[in-house]
Amino acid sequence: MKQTYDKNVTGYKHLISPDTIKKELPVKEDVAKIVLDGRRDVENILLKKDKRLLVIAGPCSIHDTDAALEYAEKMNQLREEVKDKINLIMRVYFEKPRTTVGWKGLINDPFLNESYDMDEGLRQARSLLIKINRMGLPTTTEILDPITPQYIAGLLSWVAIGARTTESQTHREMASGLSMPVGFKNSTDGSLDSAINAMVAARSPQHFLGVEPHGYTAIVSTRGNPFGHLVLRGGGHTNYDPISVGKALEKLKAKNLPDAVMIDCSHDNSGQKYTGQSFVFKSVLDQRIEGNSSIIGLMLESNLFEGNQKCNGDIKSLKYGVSITDECISWESTEGLIRCAHNRL
Ligand SMILES: O=C[C@H](O)[C@H](O)COP(=O)(O)O
């Protein structure tokens, strides 16, 4: 009989199981405490019990774990200095959604050379998250592949569902079972409806197909995640100004959803130029200082050094500490913005 399936599949390879990797790279008590405290702090900010501003900053994507650790050390020092007014936590993004094609992040292709060693990618991601949490710095990421959470979610204090996947039922179901607050980005065309519908879906119990800790496929049942919230990232036009923020809050109110929004200073809010991020940051900070307490947080795409560079598959030719995906502001500028916010708040 002629084969009717897998016509376009060129291979299968078993993936290391979540349990195996968790045994290799266990979460110890000190790390668990940072994760749980990190989640509690974000939850309290969303509930407005904690009046501090949440700032999530870090590289657009991690491709060099040594540079990520150097960045984390700098951020952890600053976190301590500003902690009375700002809860500063790190973007540690391992999965990149692509508009068309391109490098999809450290988990997918950790050697940047199209060898797609995803066992190694998951190990590197988990190991880096453990090291950063061990410093005392909570971590955040975008969850793109619904299999990934089993491997790394226990180390994350906040996650995003990105602009390209907020409308996906799979991602909403996954979010309903996640243990940490989830920010839903508005769609790339700027519309807010998908993200708001995603918040409703993720708050509800769900039953769907997924993977369990031994790596077997499973029917997953979830409780629903009450800490979904909206992240404004622009699209078609910017949406960080007071009128756009006001419209977003009205939409949330109409669906009886909490009035809490985070503003992403990058992506379409910055015109995808690193130079645009500080203007957005300062403008949103002004709104918050003028009394808009529904703005609970800000996100910055930031790296050791500014700008970005092309990745041609040769790691050795890359400049240290410079993004290979979206443009980032430098650590120096990041520190300046956060200190300025700390002085003004
Ligand atoms: O933040 C990341 C990027 O904007 C996103 O992954 C899309 O990237 P691309 O348009 O370069 O594919």
Ligand SMILES: C=C(OP(=O)(O)O)C(=O)O
């Ligand atoms: C891909 C990202 O964002 P968005 O989904 O808003 O494009 C990101 O923050 O890396």
